[in-house]
Amino acid sequence: MNSVWVAGTYISKFGELWDTSLHQLCVDAVSGVLENAHIEPKDIDAIYVSNMLGGVLDGQLHLGAYASSLFPHHPPAQRIEGACASGGLAMVAAEESLLAGTHSTVLVLGIEKMTDVSVQRITQALVGASDIEREYGGTFPGLYALLAQAHMKEYHTSRNQLSSVSVKNHLHAYLNPLAHFQKKITIDAVNSSPRVADPLRMLDCSPVSDGASAVILTTKKKDGVKIAGFGVGMDSLCLADRTSLTSFASTQKAASLAYKKADILPKHIQIAEVHDCFSIGEIFSIEDLGFFKPGLGGIASEEGQTTYGGKIVINPSGGLKAMGHPIGATGIKQVAYLASHQKELGYSHALTHNVGGTGATAVVHILENI
Amino acid sequence: MTNTSPMKYWRENKNWSFLLGKKGTIIFSTTIHTAPELLQTYAPYPFAIVEIEGKKYELLGIPGETLSKGDCVECVLRKTANVQSHEVIYYGIKIKKISSPT
Amino acid sequence: MKSTIGITSYGAYIPNLIIRSEEIARAQQKDNAGLALGILQKTVPHIDEDTATLAVTAALQAKQRSVFPKTYETQNGALFIGSESHPYAVKPTGTIVHQALHLSPSCALADLQFACKAGTQGLQACFAYVQSGLSTYGLAIGADTAQSRPGDVLEYSAGAGSAAFFVGKDHCVAQLVSTHSYVTDTPDFWRRPHQEHPEHAGRFSGEPAYFHHIKSATISLLKKEHIDIKKIDHCVFHTPNAKFPKLIAQELGCSPQQLQHSLIVNRIGNTYAAASLLALVSVLDHAKKGEKILLTSYGSGAGADSFLFECTPELEVRRKKWNEFLHEQIEQCSVITYEEYRKNTV
Numbered sequence: 111m112n113s114v115w116v117a118g119t120y121i122s123k124f125g126e127l128w129d130t131s132l133h134q135l136c137v138d139a140v141s142g143v144l145e146n147a148h149i150e151p152k153d154i155d156a157i158y159v160s161n162m163l164g165g166v167l168d169g170q171l172h173l174g175a176y177a178s179s180l181f182p183h184h185p186p187a188q189r190i191e192g193a194c195a196s197g198g199l200a201m202v203a204a205e206e207s208l209l210a211g212t213h214s215t216v217l218v219l220g221i222e223k224m225t226d227v228s229v230q231r232i233t234q235a236l237v238g239a240s241d242i243e244r245e246y247g248g249t250f251p252g253l254y255a256l257l258a259q260a261h262m263k264e265y266h267t268s269r270n271q272l273s274s275v276s277v278k279n280h281l282h283a284y285l286n287p288l289a290h291f292q293k294k295i296t297i298d299a300v301n302s303s304p305r306v307a308d309p310l311r312m313l314d315c316s317p318v319s320d321g322a323s324a325v326i327l328t329t330k331k332k333d334g335v336k337i338a339g340f341g342v343g344m345d346s347l348c349l350a351d352r353t354s355l356t357s358f359a360s361t362q363k364a365a366s367l368a369y370k371k372a373d374i375l376p377k378h379i380q381i382a383e384v385h386d387c388f389s390i391g392e393i394f395s396i397e398d399l400g401f402f403k404p405g406l407g408g409i410a411s412e413e414g415q416t417t418y419g420g421k422i423v424i425n426p427s428g429g430l431k432a433m434g435h436p437i438g439a440t441g442i443k444q445v446a447y448l449a450s451h452q453k454e455l456g457y458s459h460a461l462t463h464n465v466g467g468t469g470a471t472a473v474v475h476i477l478e479n480i
Numbered sequence: 481m482t483n484t485s486p487m488k489y490w491r492e493n494k495n496w497s498f499l500l501g502k503k504g505t506i507i508f509s510t511t512i513h514t515a516p517e518l519l520q521t522y523a524p525y526p527f528a529i530v531e532i533e534g535k536k537y538e539l540l541g542i543p544g545e546t547l548s549k550g551d552c553v554e555c556v557l558r559k560t561a562n563v564q565s566h567e568v569i570y571y572g573i574k575i576k577k578i579s580s581p582t
Numbered sequence: 583m584k585s586t587i588g589i590t591s592y593g594a595y596i597p598n599l600i601i602r603s604e605e606i607a608r609a610q611q612k613d614n615a616g617l618a619l620g621i622l623q624k625t626v627p628h629i630d631e632d633t634a635t636l637a638v639t640a641a642l643q644a645k646q647r648s649v650f651p652k653t654y655e656t657q658n659g660a661l662f663i664g665s666e667s668h669p670y671a672v673k674p675t676g677t678i679v680h681q682a683l684h685l686s687p688s689c690a691l692a693d694l695q696f697a698c699k700a701g702t703q704g705l706q707a708c709f710a711y712v713q714s715g716l717s718t719y720g721l722a723i724g725a726d727t728a729q730s731r732p733g734d735v736l737e738y739s740a741g742a743g744s745a746a747f748f749v750g751k752d753h754c755v756a757q758l759v760s761t762h763s764y765v766t767d768t769p770d771f772w773r774r775p776h777q778e779h780p781e782h783a784g785r786f787s788g789e790p791a792y793f794h795h796i797k798s799a800t801i802s803l804l805k806k807e808h809i810d811i812k813k814i815d816h817c818v819f820h821t822p823n824a825k826f827p828k829l830i831a832q833e834l835g836c837s838p839q840q841l842q843h844s845l846i847v848n849r850i851g852n853t854y855a856a857a858s859l860l861a862l863v864s865v866l867d868h869a870k871k872g873e874k875i876l877l878t879s880y881g882s883g884a885g886a887d888s889f890l891f892e893c894t895p896e897l898e899v900r901r902k903k904w905n906e907f908l909h910e911q912i913e914q915c916s917v918i919t920y921e922e923y924r925k926n927t928v
Binding site for chain 2: 228248255260306309348
């Protein structure tokens, strides 16, 4: 039975990369990950490209073919899209091909260029992650704002608890030279930042970032960081069709599958990169992944349980909020960051959690250090 | 919808009469301050999950209005996109506050 | 002329925003011309409203108040909508209303323009369609989101509103007794294509225009029916301001009591193609069975439509079940600033 190992990683600087185009992000990621893995281009059997907005903002589709063109032997390639879960889904497609024996070494590449257009244009584009007909008028922050309201109503999650998530993630990113923001913030700063969609403020929201990340996965290794388990969970695209507005069934399903494959429980996870597209997103994540009981995610954040010295370290990279969120790159960056920082972070088991839309898609990966 | 078109308008106008005039209750509502291009002129505007005759819908509210949990609303026809002067005008269902719970 | 047709239901809608005349005076940095016009405030549409949405709202109320609203979805109809602020130069406003109300596709339909008398012309056309048997019902709408140039005196009066009337043979709340129209080519109010705001001819709008046409249409109607104006319970004359209708009423021999319910212009402004029809709505909201109503509209210097109605017992019975009356809508308006007014009417 094959196992999937991480053979190489690459993460670009995340941020407003004014002099880097979508194509350049791709070129840099390919050369960067090949160098890190000490692998020849010809050894790549297939390429999985994760990207959400290349077609919408740049008019560039067919990114699989673009990436494949960078290799002399033109390996088979495809682009995968699942809104913000594109990266996680691309990982799963790659893993399934490796486990099936179709390929033995593949490249998973996530790229996104978001800063060439206005805030209003991006806001319009991100609406595509929701149901554009049945949720018309609801911006992406607006939909998460409704979820925040539901969580605050049911569990008395407070304004300060939401803010504590952003504060903690900025603290983590402060030491990450690749982060979009290397700047500490305060609870007051979050609470008084401009309103985006009530109750969410600007500093509750992940930024608009450019960036790329890549991993090379292989069945040809025997030690290092292994993909011990993964799972994909889905739920209705529309919030109106959900049974719960205070949790994501998609995350719970994906996590359950991943834990089962890896034969571990949530308590075995020491460190996790989760999907904090908004501060409330991290609170949902740490509850749905089984790290904290439903309704206690806000308190755990406020009490420092999700940082060093606490129960579990969440988002050591700074998460989406502080490291940045180039959409197609995020799910792959989560794996790349944990794999490349394994010695420093010192875990035996780590987890990544990548969500698409308002929880319509969720992908969970479990990494094990062998 | 990132762009408008006469064909989309034509498909969608058949849905107006289903909700027009119906009343509902707000489950949750937010006020959207940062709006997408097509809705920029209307910001800030409410966006809510509303229950109408036992089913849940996600609908836009009237620009400048604030909606809260429990408010009673009515479905009205309003312009729903800020189109350019040569384009077909977009109409759709929005919710308008009738009363708040006592 | 005797007829067996009449108004079977009606509805009205005004946007719930108003601007006071003193606020306009402040912005224009001039004396308050609203005082001379007798207009205290006028209605302002929301930024996401236009003539079509106003028309839909009034027509929906009229449909909901009808005895058998579902029948309109299958019967042969006629729909005429008058406005001088149709959203399109080419594409009918009427079809938007038609779609929203889910009316039968077997329907004669057109948009009309004749400045402030387009709505009543539509009403008259509906009566003709139903009387002739071409249609089982008619829906006549007058709706406007009237425009005015910043700094112009029309800023005080150009308001927004809509009124809708279903007409038919059964379940009439007001029977049509008679109607008469009068028209000439008198240019007191016009707007050329690509011009944003209308022009008006100042004092020329008085004697040769408003007064001549309203007098001519009204006198012809009264003569046709051999009826003395003093025998009429309620009189409605078009309201470009609050002064003119009182003057013409005096000239025709009406008392102030006869105008009592029709002078809503002081609180909503001149709603152009909806003006006379909204005044009629206000009268119908208060009238008693057997009472007679005279309505004469006027538009663009050049025409007037006159109608004589008689209220039926059904009016008072059905009115008891209705809500959101026009006077209640006026009470619920919120005051806005000149800046908000300009933003909403750009």
